[in-house]
Amino acid sequence: MNVRVKNPSVSPFKQGGENEVRVRFAPSPTGFLHVGGARTAIFNWLFARKHRGQFFLRIEDTDVARSGEEMVRAIFNGLQWLGLDWDGEVVFHSQRFGVYKVLAEQLVQQKKAYRCFCSAEKLQADREQAVQEKRTYKYDRACLRLSEDEIRARESAGQPYVIRLKVRDGQTAFRDAVYGDVKFENQQLDDFILLRSDGLPTYHLAVVVDDKHMHITHVIRGDDHLSNTPKHILLYEAFGWAPPVFAHVPLILGPDKQRLSKRHGATSIEEYEKAGYLPDAVFNFLTLLGWSPGDDREIFSRAELIEAFDLSGISKKSAVFDERKLEWMNGQYLNAMSVEEFAVLMIKRLQEAGLPDVGKSEVCSKVAALIKPRVRRLTEIPGMTSYFFHDPVSYDEKGAAKYWRDAEVVSVFEQISDRLADLNVFNAANIEHVFRSLAEELGVPAAQIIHPTRLALTGQTSSPGLFEIIEILGKDTVARRLQKAVAFLQIHTPAIQAAAEV
Ligand code: GLU
Numbered sequence: 001m002n003v004r005v006k007n008p009s010v011s012p013f014k015q016g017g018e019n020e021v022r023v024r025f026a027p028s029p030t031g032f033l034h035v036g037g038a039r040t041a042i043f044n045w046l047f048a049r050k051h052r053g054q055f056f057l058r059i060e061d062t063d064v065a066r067s068g069e070e071m072v073r074a075i076f077n078g079l080q081w082l083g084l085d086w087d088g089e090v091v092f093h094s095q096r097f098g099v100y101k102v103l104a105e106q107l108v109q110q111k112k113a114y115r116c117f118c119s120a121e122k123l124q125a126d127r128e129q130a131v132q133e134k135r136t137y138k139y140d141r142a143c144l145r146l147s148e149d150e151i152r153a154r155e156s157a158g159q160p161y162v163i164r165l166k167v168r169d170g171q172t173a174f175r176d177a178v179y180g181d182v183k184f185e186n187q188q189l190d191d192f193i194l195l196r197s198d199g200l201p202t203y204h205l206a207v208v209v210d211d212k213h214m215h216i217t218h219v220i221r222g223d224d225h226l227s228n229t230p231k232h233i234l235l236y237e238a239f240g241w242a243p244p245v246f247a248h249v250p251l252i253l254g255p256d257k258q259r260l261s262k263r264h265g266a267t268s269i270e271e272y273e274k275a276g277y278l279p280d281a282v283f284n285f286l287t288l289l290g291w292s293p294g295d296d297r298e299i300f301s302r303a304e305l306i307e308a309f310d311l312s313g314i315s316k317k318s319a320v321f322d323e324r325k326l327e328w329m330n331g332q333y334l335n336a337m338s339v340e341e342f343a344v345l346m347i348k349r350l351q352e353a354g355l356p357d358v359g360k361s362e363v364c365s366k367v368a369a370l371i372k373p374r375v376r377r378l379t380e381i382p383g384m385t386s387y388f389f390h391d392p393v394s395y396d397e398k399g400a401a402k403y404w405r406d407a408e409v410v411s412v413f414e415q416i417s418d419r420l421a422d423l424n425v426f427n428a429a430n431i432e433h434v435f436r437s438l439a440e441e442l443g444v445p446a447a448q449i450i451h452p453t454r455l456a457l458t459g460q461t462s463s464p465g466l467f468e469i470i471e472i473l474g475k476d477t478v479a480r481r482l483q484k485a486v487a488f489l490q491i492h493t494p495a496i497q498a499a500a501e502v
Pocket of ligand 1: 025026027028060207219220221222225
């Protein structure tokens with residue numbers, strides 16, 4: 001797999017300097033890299049880079065059946081597209097199943113965890129009874145009461161078991177860097193499972209063991225894990241390990257204030273790439289979802305973000321994903337590019353849209369300069385520029401009904417054509433003069449000439465400035481297109497007028 005490793009010599013399991021900041025992004029590969037995950041990855045990356053620490057990538061594939069290589073690849077691709085490089089090798093839970101098992105057994109030996117032989121049927125029946133009695137289900141600890149002999153007998157008989165943590169009484173408290181002091185009553189917690197009957201770890205066991213073995217100092221993750229954190233703290237306690245700092249990042253909501261989901265449109269990073277967004281714009285935009293620099297700056301370079309980022313700027317309040325803002329921001333990034341950089345992207349999009357030779361055209365950089373301030377997404381480019389590279393194949397129908405219903409249009413086109421042909425210097429200023437003087441002579445507003453001509457030359461009703469377009473198209477092309485429009489109108493004017501009546 002093509003993986004971007006910033007620092008291949010760094011081992012995720014070997015601690016660096018004493019105060020080294022070490023964070024990780026730990027996606028479960030049960031789906032593509034989604035917006036929320038990407039934002040969590042960005043926060044971790046910024047934090048690591050700010051503190052000159054390490055940013056690790058860990059694939060949490062404890063759920064073997066639901067994890068796929070395709071998803072892992074999509075996560076790598078998404079992170080690389082966003083420009084997030086990680087340090088050292090990627091860690092996979094699935095390569096460490098033996099480690100978790102040994103540690104779970106160790107907790108059993110120390111009587112901090114116990115084997116539970118209860119059948120799925122018994123647990124289900126208990127659960128149903130709890131529902132009937134309208135109480136929260138909690139495992140009844142039946143197996144905690146088994147004698148040593150009984151446990152040994154069941155084990156020798158090959159009876160399957162899980163390992164559960166013996167959750168102590170009292171409270172579990174921790175200080176979250178975003179939520180502040182958080183306290184949970186342990187009574188509300190089950191003796192949760194650490195190791196399943198097939199010997200595979202649960203997420204809780206794997207995440208704590210790996211965070212410890214990777215010397216993670218700060219766990220920055222989605223606040224859907226806030227309620228898992230007391231379990232993790234209890235596990236740290238059981239192992240006798242000091243927990244890392246936790247920072248739970250608020251959810252991302254759709255415009256309707258519901259959790260962002262497919263219903264709201266694209267949620268995977270790949271879809272944003274396809275939709276014509278720039279990685280830098282998406283990066284900048286996601287950083288501002290749930291984090292604020294404390295002032296109202298919105299456009300940041302990566303270096304500025306690294307400098308400004310801090311856990312104290314993360315808000316508890318859920319962030320709302322507003323795609324229009326992303327579009328605006330993308331437009332800002334596109335416009336800030338040099339014409340040459342923008343032209344490269346423009347040519348690529350046009351080639352993909354079926355114009356393979358477009359790069360050879362001399363007008364590319366002029367077109368790029370003209371449309372750069374108007375584009376918000378790269379996908380808009382073919383629609384906005386194709387007329388520079390081939391004559392319109394059709395004319396906007398509503399535009400025709402609006403601007404071409406008057407029979408005079410033909411004569412206007414002929415006059416424009418003649419006057420443009422006579423220009424010695426074919427530039428926007430002289431072209432504008434042709435339009436304005438003709439309008440004056442005809443006693444009509446210039447717009448009355450400009451709109452019909454735009455439709456004839458571009459097939460569209462909106463475009464950047466017409467005079468600049470005419471300059472770029474050149475005399476011959478303009479003359480040919482006006483001629484074509486005249487020929488079209490000679491046949492279609494009655495139909496256009498009829499359509500305009502309706
Ligand atoms: N694998 C978890 C997830 O994808 C993240 C767990 C964590 O960051 O601790 O939600």
